[in-house]
Amino acid sequence: xxxxxxxxxxxxxxxxxxxxxxxxxxxxxxxxxxxxxxxxxxxxxxxxxxxxxxxxxxxxxxxxxxxxxxxxxxxxxxxxxxxxxxxxxxxxxxxxxxxxxxxxxxxxxxxxxxxxxxxxxxxxxxxxxxxxxxxxxxxxxxxxxxxxxxxxxxxxxxxxxxxxxxxxxxxxxxxxxxxxxxxxxxxxxxxxxxxxxxxxxxxxxxxxxxxxxxxxxxxxxxxxxxxxxxxxxxxxxxxxxxxxxxxxxxxxxxxxxx
Amino acid sequence: xxxxxxxxxxxxxxxxxxxxxxxxxxxxxxxxxxxxxxxxxxxxxxxxxxxxxxxxxxxxxxxxxxxxxxxxxxxxxxxxxxxxxxxxxxxxxxxxxxxxxxxxxxxxxxxxxxxxxxxxxxxxxxxxxxxxxxxxxxxxxxxxxxxxxxxxxxxxxxxxxxxxxxxxxxxxxxxxxxxxxxxxxxxxxxxxxxxxxxxxxxxxxxxxxxxxxxxxxxxxxxxxx
Numbered sequence: 001x002x003x004x005x006x007x008x009x010x011x012x013x014x015x016x017x018x019x020x021x022x023x024x025x026x027x028x029x030x031x032x033x034x035x036x037x038x039x040x041x042x043x044x045x046x047x048x049x050x051x052x053x054x055x056x057x058x059x060x061x062x063x064x065x066x067x068x069x070x071x072x073x074x075x076x077x078x079x080x081x082x083x084x085x086x087x088x089x090x091x092x093x094x095x096x097x098x099x100x101x102x103x104x105x106x107x108x109x110x111x112x113x114x115x116x117x118x119x120x121x122x123x124x125x126x127x128x129x130x131x132x133x134x135x136x137x138x139x140x141x142x143x144x145x146x147x148x149x150x151x152x153x154x155x156x157x158x159x160x161x162x163x164x165x166x167x168x169x170x171x172x173x174x175x176x177x178x179x180x181x182x183x184x185x186x187x188x189x190x191x192x193x194x195x196x197x198x199x200x201x202x203x204x205x206x207x208x209x210x211x212x213x214x215x216x217x218x219x220x221x222x223x224x225x226x227x228x229x230x231x232x233x234x235x236x237x238x239x240x241x242x243x244x245x246x247x248x249x250x251x252x253x254x255x256x257x258x
Numbered sequence: 259x260x261x262x263x264x265x266x267x268x269x270x271x272x273x274x275x276x277x278x279x280x281x282x283x284x285x286x287x288x289x290x291x292x293x294x295x296x297x298x299x300x301x302x303x304x305x306x307x308x309x310x311x312x313x314x315x316x317x318x319x320x321x322x323x324x325x326x327x328x329x330x331x332x333x334x335x336x337x338x339x340x341x342x343x344x345x346x347x348x349x350x351x352x353x354x355x356x357x358x359x360x361x362x363x364x365x366x367x368x369x370x371x372x373x374x375x376x377x378x379x380x381x382x383x384x385x386x387x388x389x390x391x392x393x394x395x396x397x398x399x400x401x402x403x404x405x406x407x408x409x410x411x412x413x414x415x416x417x418x419x420x421x422x423x424x425x426x427x428x429x430x431x432x433x434x435x436x437x438x439x440x441x442x443x444x445x446x447x448x449x450x451x452x453x454x455x456x457x458x459x460x461x462x463x464x465x466x467x468x469x470x471x472x473x474x475x476x477x478x479x480x481x482x483x
């Protein structure tokens with residue numbers, strides 16, 4: 001169990017995360033989502049407490065540095081070690097070469113393991129960052145929009161990979177995302193943050209709580225096909241295929257597939 | 259002519275290179291943690307330290323030499339303290355090293371500091387998250403990612419130490435095989451109107467300096483591509 005009760009100029013938050021839980025955080029940009037992840041990782045100082053299985057990562061006496069917390073963190077800018085090949089990025093974190101090979105296979109990057117980050121696409125970098133964050137089998141995995149640079153097919157594959165890894169390594173995961181598909185597919189609970197405060201915490205019952213989405217608009221540049229939808233008052237952009245894009249009509253209520 | 263070149267005493271060059279090597283190595287060890295700290299701190303004393311460490315860039319070498327002479331003198335508190343351990347820095351090679359470290363300090367500090375400041379901070383944070391300490395992070399992540407700055411710092415410090423004259427003359431004097439470096443040797447050759455030797459020494463200095471700088475620029479151009 002992770003109990004969080006923190007105060008930072010950008011964010012005040014009090015919530016709990018159960019071991020093995022998959023929590024997503026939503027909110028507008030600038031609302032404090034990234035700051036919250038950084039405070040959990042120990043990269044930003046804050047007041048309050050973070051208690052992890054009876055061990056205090058943060059309290060009024062001390063704040064454990066990131067090295068002494070057990071964290072995996074996928075940042076928005078990937079932050080790969082530019083001087084190391086993909087495989088060395090993984091082995092720098094943990095020298096378990098079998099684990100590195102296995103993770104590379106899961107994200108389909110085995111053939112790229114000898115490349116340097118500057119020779120990877122955005123999506124490939126994002127996948128390397130994702131598996132690097134799991135190399136230490138962290139207690140808490142923090143994902144800051146980890147799939148934003150991926151196209152829809154790969155996104156779905158990676159969502160499955162993350163869920164698989166989350167279960168297999170018994171990870172406790174906190175993910176920031178804007179994508180409703182991701183939320184309903186992956187999360188056990190959703191926390192909504194507005195202007196540095198938690199305004200809503202919802203537990204998702206995956207079997208029953210699939211909401212319908214009202215199609216507001218369709219945007220395409222002949223390469224990507226996006227649907228702008230309204231789900232319970234919030235707007236989201238969803239990538240879709242050309243066929244579905246042509247099939248749906250504006251004003252229609254769509255079932256979200258998982 | 260070739261005979262003249264072969265017969266010349268090159269000990270002052272050896273002393274110059276020895277001095278530059280020891281100075282560069284010592285300065286790397288001293289300036290590295292300071293450059294790292296300066297690049298990551300918001301401390302109020304940061305501008306003070308930056309200004310103080312940059313002083314050798316603007317002070318006339320004779321001013322620096324004069325203060326060091328005073329400091330190293332047996333009559334000063336510092337010199338008197340060293341005297342107790344039988345250490346005399348005046349007119350000795352060790353004194354030259356200390357003076358060169360101070361004189362070349364900004365040439366090592368500034369490229370390293372600006373290199374560290376240009377690094378993507380999340381990369382450093384990822385190293386900490388990977389449970390690596392600051393030492394490992396600096397040597398495995400930070401320095402390999404600022405190779406051009408690192409090379410500039412090392413080479414320019416080395417070259418600048420080879421090229422120093424005023425401070426060396428004041429603090430070290432010109433004791434053959436001890437403190438007489440190449441630049442001082444040239445000065446003395448000109449004083450006794452031995453222009454031939456001065457020409458050979460100066461030409462060697464010129465060519466060496468050019469190729470050192472040339473190699474830095476070539477390397478930095480390559481690493482930008």
